[in-house]
Amino acid sequence: MSQKQEKYDVVILGSGIGGLCCAALLANKGYKTLVAEKMPMIGGRCSTLAYKGFKIPTGVVAVPMSGVLKSVFDEVGADFDVSPITVLPKYLIDNKIIDEPADGQPLSILSCFCTDKKEVSMLQKGIERAQTWNAPSNETSLLDFLYQYTKNENLISYFNNKCDIFFTVGAHEASAREYFLSHTGILKDFQPIGFANQGSISLMKALKKVIEDKGGKVLTQCRAKKILVKNQIAEGVVVEGIKGETTIMATAVVSNTGPKKTVALAGKEHFDKGYLKEVINMVPSFQMWVTTISDRPLFDIPFLFTLKTKRLLTFLSASLVSPGLAPEGKYIHYSISGPASQTGPWNLQNEVDLHIQDLKDNIPDFNKYGKILHVGCYWGELPTYSNTPITGFHNIPQKTAVENLYNVGDGVSKEDGFSCGSPGCALTARIVAEDIKNRFKP
Amino acid sequence: MLTVNEETCVGCGWCQTFCPQDALRAWGYLEIDYKKCDECLVCIKFCPTDSLSMADVSHHK
Ligand SMILES: Cc1cc2nc3c(=O)[nH]c(=O)nc-3n(C[C@H](O)[C@H](O)[C@H](O)COP(=O)(O)OP(=O)(O)OC[C@H]3O[C@@H](n4cnc5c(N)ncnc54)[C@H](O)[C@@H]3O)c2cc1C
Ligand code: SF4
Ligand code: SF4
Numbered sequence: 001m002s003q004k005q006e007k008y009d010v011v012i013l014g015s016g017i018g019g020l021c022c023a024a025l026l027a028n029k030g031y032k033t034l035v036a037e038k039m040p041m042i043g044g045r046c047s048t049l050a051y052k053g054f055k056i057p058t059g060v061v062a063v064p065m066s067g068v069l070k071s072v073f074d075e076v077g078a079d080f081d082v083s084p085i086t087v088l089p090k091y092l093i094d095n096k097i098i099d100e101p102a103d104g105q106p107l108s109i110l111s112c113f114c115t116d117k118k119e120v121s122m123l124q125k126g127i128e129r130a131q132t133w134n135a136p137s138n139e140t141s142l143l144d145f146l147y148q149y150t151k152n153e154n155l156i157s158y159f160n161n162k163c164d165i166f167f168t169v170g171a172h173e174a175s176a177r178e179y180f181l182s183h184t185g186i187l188k189d190f191q192p193i194g195f196a197n198q199g200s201i202s203l204m205k206a207l208k209k210v211i212e213d214k215g216g217k218v219l220t221q222c223r224a225k226k227i228l229v230k231n232q233i234a235e236g237v238v239v240e241g242i243k244g245e246t247t248i249m250a251t252a253v254v255s256n257t258g259p260k261k262t263v264a265l266a267g268k269e270h271f272d273k274g275y276l277k278e279v280i281n282m283v284p285s286f287q288m289w290v291t292t293i294s295d296r297p298l299f300d301i302p303f304l305f306t307l308k309t310k311r312l313l314t315f316l317s318a319s320l321v322s323p324g325l326a327p328e329g330k331y332i333h334y335s336i337s338g339p340a341s342q343t344g345p346w347n348l349q350n351e352v353d354l355h356i357q358d359l360k361d362n363i364p365d366f367n368k369y370g371k372i373l374h375v376g377c378y379w380g381e382l383p384t385y386s387n388t389p390i391t392g393f394h395n396i397p398q399k400t401a402v403e404n405l406y407n408v409g410d411g412v413s414k415e416d417g418f419s420c421g422s423p424g425c426a427l428t429a430r431i432v433a434e435d436i437k438n439r440f441k442p
Numbered sequence: 443m444l445t446v447n448e449e450t451c452v453g454c455g456w457c458q459t460f461c462p463q464d465a466l467r468a469w470g471y472l473e474i475d476y477k478k479c480d481e482c483l484v485c486i487k488f489c490p491t492d493s494l495s496m497a498d499v500s501h502h503k
Pocket of ligand 2: 446450455457489492
């Protein structure tokens with residue numbers, strides 16, 4: 001097979017949201033940038049599957065409309081076609097619907113779930129202390145933290161639901177420290193939350209356009225086979241495309257394939273034992289997304305949090321915000337569930353059955369008018385989050401032991417803690433792009 | 443014959459959405475309707491975990 005050779009400033013492996021944000025930031029500053037994506041489509045877990053006229057997410061649905069992700073789009077001038085959710089969410093608990101109070105104050109929200117004012121106030125003060133004075137230990141679970149102040153079932157179920165949705169892990173397994181640090185940090189980016197009008201793939205296409213307009217390339221069906229390392233410095237990659245193998249020399253290599261694959265591509269002899277152990281011990285999380293379609297909306301608000309169910313966490317009536325996700329006159333809904341434990345064993349079939357049973361039991365119009373279009377399970381090699389913030393969580397940094405080899409995406413995070421979902425990926429992209437800009441000129 | 447590696451398939455259902463013959467259904471596991479599959483190979487390219495392959499069974503026939 002003939003071996004071609006090319007030269008770039010930066011080569012990025014994978015076109016997930018972390019990879020494309022990083023590529024767009026660098027291409028925009030004049031770096032000769034190449035993105036190599038193994039799949040025929042771009043976006044990874046921030047993309048959209050078109051199926052029977054409907055748009056099904058491969059991951060990101062709730063798009064943060066402020067903070068780091070938005071700042072990347074603004075900086076590079078990429079189109080951000082996202083509509084905000086302007087209606088307040090509701091909570092379904094014990095067959096009753098609770099409206100989120102309009103003032104949005106934590107105390108008012110908690111008071112909806114517990115009438116004992118003293119208990120709510122104690123809990124609220126405890127949370128404030130955790131957020132502004134001293135975060136709990138990384139070994140304390142969110143549930144153990146809450147138990148110091150309350151055993152109220154409704155309050156616990158509220159936190160459990162929030163934690164499971166944004167952290168993809170229940171309160172009994174989540175690190176209380178990461179939970180509270182995120183609430184004063186990255187989770188603020190989700191104010192407001194929006195849905196991409198044509199699915200999240202439109203955001204990825206907008207970044208791709210920036211990269212290409214600035215002279216960069218985004219190649220699909222181009223799989224990284226090897227990261228080339230010489231004297232502990234990254235010097236390029238070998239990729240395999242439709243036309244065979246190509247060697248690409250680059251000053252910096254950015255992997256969006258996750259730390260595990262990065263190690264395999266570069267060769268584990270380049271990494272120290274402790275790092276390899278941390279990479280092996282990463283805990284990917286499992287969530288299931290079910291797409292239900294109908295001829296009429298199955299619920300009257302976009303965001304319904306479902307508490308105290310067997311598995312169901314939330315029911316999103318996405319068409320109410322972004323009608324373009326379904327054909328005219330049709331409605332699309334996404335529902336999310338997670339297993340009882342992210343670390344314990346679970347059975348996929350059982351998880352699907354429990355999710356559907358919950359839809360039947362909790363969404364009255366589901367039985368009458370709903371039709372399941374698609375069931376998607378995300379775990380293992382295709383996780384919801386690559387490194388779940390359970391107790392004892394270790395963050396893996398962007399830089400690796402190999403000089404000029406970086407990771408971006410949800411397998412890595414900033415130094416002071418977990419950076420979740422799409423804003424977290426954008427943050428890792430920004431940190432890496434800044435570091436590259438400081439180290440060498442285009 | 444299309445085969446799925448059950449060890450690596452996560453049941454994401456991406457393949458289902460790309461099949462022109464509507465021969466696939468993910469429901470925790472992947473069901474293949476061999477009566478509908480015409481071996482076009484499209485789904486193989488779209489499996490994010492590389493779990494699909496076309497096994498050559500011609501010598502068994
Ligand atoms: C069902 C689900 C729902 C979610 N909902 C939300 C949400 O609402 N909001 C939110 O913010 N986050 C959400 N998340 C989390 C979010 O999707 C992920 O954190 C984020 O998309 C991960 O992006 P990434 O940059 O790490 O890369 P990924 O999306 O993992 O992309 C990596 C890319 O690398 C490619 N690749 C792998 N190996 C190679 C190779 N050898 N050569 C070339 N390319 C390769 C892959 O094909 C892929 O395209 C959700 C996740 C899931 C699964
Ligand atoms: S795309 Fe691959 S991993 Fe997903 S359901 Fe199909 S075979 Fe399984
Ligand atoms: S080979 Fe083609 S027809 Fe057969 S299941 Fe895959 S996509 Fe469908």
